[in-house]
Amino acid sequence: MNPRLITGAGIVSPVGIGRQAFFEAMHAGARAEGHGPTASFDVSTYPHAKVAEVPGFDAAKYLGEKGLRTLDRLSKLLVVAARLALHDIGLKRDGAWIPVPEGVTPWSERTGIVVSNAYASLEAISELDRIAILEDARYINPSRFPLTVSNTAAGYASIWEELRALNVSVSDGNCGALDAVACADALLEGERADLLLVGGAEAMSEALFVAFDRLHAFGDRARAPDAKARSLPWQRSPVGVFPGEARLGEAAVLFALETEKGAHDRAKAQGLAAPATLATICGYGASFEPPKRAEALLYAAPVALERAIQSALDDAGVPAGDVDAVVSGISGIRAFDAAELTAIDRTVGASGFVSAPKLAHGETLGAGGALAILTAIAHMRGDGGAYAVRGALRGPVRTVVVTALGYYGNAAALVMKRPAS
């Protein structure tokens, strides 16, 4: 792929909101505490609950009070991330687009959004289902109904931030944010927008927690195998990187992605000598490998990730020996962690530095890959060594591979490079 420049970021994460706060947290090796959530749902029913919520998230602080009533938590997280990203890149000031000279197309018409999400607004869907089941479907609130549609949060981001060039929603589980980069790459190549906000979002909700809790995927439940849950892959594997440590998380991350020419043209229009490039994305790969057993559905597929990594390296024209660090999607689900490490060993080598940012943020599913991309940037700055699951961060980090392994045999990988200056 042609190099794509990351030139800004809007971040709402369990360890910090905003680019500066996030990278300071990365520098400090911060981890979400995983205390019981107080905003997303009532945890009194789940005394064992440990989730990585964005602490004290208040959308009104960033968006004002007006108009928030129809937004659910996912939409609020994403809209705030979009606004922060546009301010970070300097295209918005105090919530408004910077003016352009007469005759030049406004930035709102040249900017789009490509966002990954795995489970949409489960909170809103469950709320409407609860009304329909316990009362009557005739009483559901029509203003909440659009939230049942998977792309609604992205739609709200466009409405609030006036992103008119295009709006694309992507769903591929915890590989989605890396796929969003591939989509954005094609859209930039096709000159469909000058700038794209790319990333992912996932919101904490009781429904999502219950689902993963019932599957004994995280936390205390994962440490105590359940005889009734032997069919689940994470209960069968004795191998674990940090079993039971990870937890469900939430986040919204959008980074500004541009072509090299686009970034320089924009910087020039803003009176800057050069764009402030955080990193370059230069390779992408994806693959799929199904389980051997016909009845199986969940599957940790090292072969798929091997193919994805190799494909990404080929796409970037980078030999495996040049890779300085790998940012993995390792999350604490044992079989999947083992499969991911196996794939990394077979492609990039078994001795290099491997990090797991989900130690900090929890499993954020659709946003996971976007947080991994930011972690790669932190590694390029010499930070984030605290999230190592193997090796140590030594010397200059110029080239990073970012990996994601899905729950169904899907996998994706990116190759990133540190900017020249």
Place this chain on the structure above:
Amino acid sequence: MRMRKAEERGSARGVPGAASMAPHLDRIACIGLQRCVIPFPRRTIRSTRVAPPLRGALNSPPLLVGVDRVFVTGLGVVSSIGLGRTEFFQALARGKNGISPVAAFDGAAMGRGYAGEVKGFDARDHLTRAEQHRLGRCAAMALAAARMAVDDAEIGESHLAGPRTAVVLGTTMGEARILASLDREWILGGASAVTRAQLPRYGSTLLPIHVARALGARGMVLTLPAACAAGNYAIGFAADLIRAGRADVVITGAAELVQELQFSGFVRLAAMASLKCQPFDLNRQGLLLGEGAGVIVLESEAHAKRRGARVAAEVGGYGLSCDAYHITRPHPEASGSITAMRAALARSGIGAGDVDFVNAHGTGTKHNDAAESKVIRDVFGDRRIPVSSMKSMLGHCMGAASALEAIGCVFTLETGLYPPTIGFETPDPECNVNVVANVAQLGKNDIVVNNSLAFGGYNAVSVFAKPGVLPPPRAAGTRAPPPTMPGGNA
């Protein structure tokens, strides 16, 4: 296993009396009997003829990623008016009505009781026993349609197996019935009542994974949940994957099912009609929901040539934009939709005068049809280009809608027939477009446009053409500046 090919299911079951409305019985009768007697038989790439000159002034060559042409080589359909290419084409030609009383739940309790449910679909006809166990109804329809598309493309396993085949599907809510079932267990019985084995079966992520698994595809698997424009999004991105050299073959399209919460939501939005969907009609009451799956096989020109594929259509450019106006309503000036349609034409290297037919979004709601008519008038001017909405027959199949309508575009390219907008009675001055009313019409069919819009302000427009008609794409990096047009997304 009771799998059998959709093509072997026998003749279409038309609505009584509908056949008498169709003046093209000889043409309809040809559909599916022998491919070679279809008036415009699919072409074998090896014998590509010289493209006829386009009627209108050409814009600059198409703005596409990469230089390879992308061809449709197979079609698969699960719909309320027919399963498989043959049944579906015959039903489109006859103007078959797929609307019937809702059977999956008590719609009448909401004061509405009709939808385009697919009542003739039995997963056992298309899926293995293990697949029936793993897949929900939405994925089952997607996989059945995918298998039909692969059969239709006559593409062997060796051409599908491996990392050069990707699967990209669209949907709005995916396995919404599984989620509703899980929610019911949880709400009534608490977390411990939730059936653990059902949990991994939910998620729109799964649709392409099931298809990839069944067909041996090992490349990218991706869901584009772009609401009611999802089919166009999926097909557009699938074509980009091929043009960018990331895949040789992409199985793409979309699937959706009728579900109670969705049904209730549209009733509560006062957007649902009671008995019939009448797009562009003065007395239209709203939409009716539908369900189904439309899946197509896309191949690069090189791959299609290598295996001697028969080509049904060429995928042209597509246009995207976002209204950024309202979460459910289109922009009253339709500026975003106009931008998307103009972009689709520009990216195909054609002008508005080159287009023969518009397969409209046409939901039957007041706002949509008025705004869409404005788009068509703005882009095509006073040409009175034929326009039709298949939703009058199928209902609004949400995520699957524009995928099924893309197959409707191929129907037009192959047969020369424009599918009718059934139930059209009274023209609406606010919808001043040339509606193909009630009966399929025969007409010019070199290039057709597939329009779609969606919640979230999404606009997506695709162009389909007879193979060889569109000008060739240019190499990357040699593009001229895009034509000037209002708004971004040029």
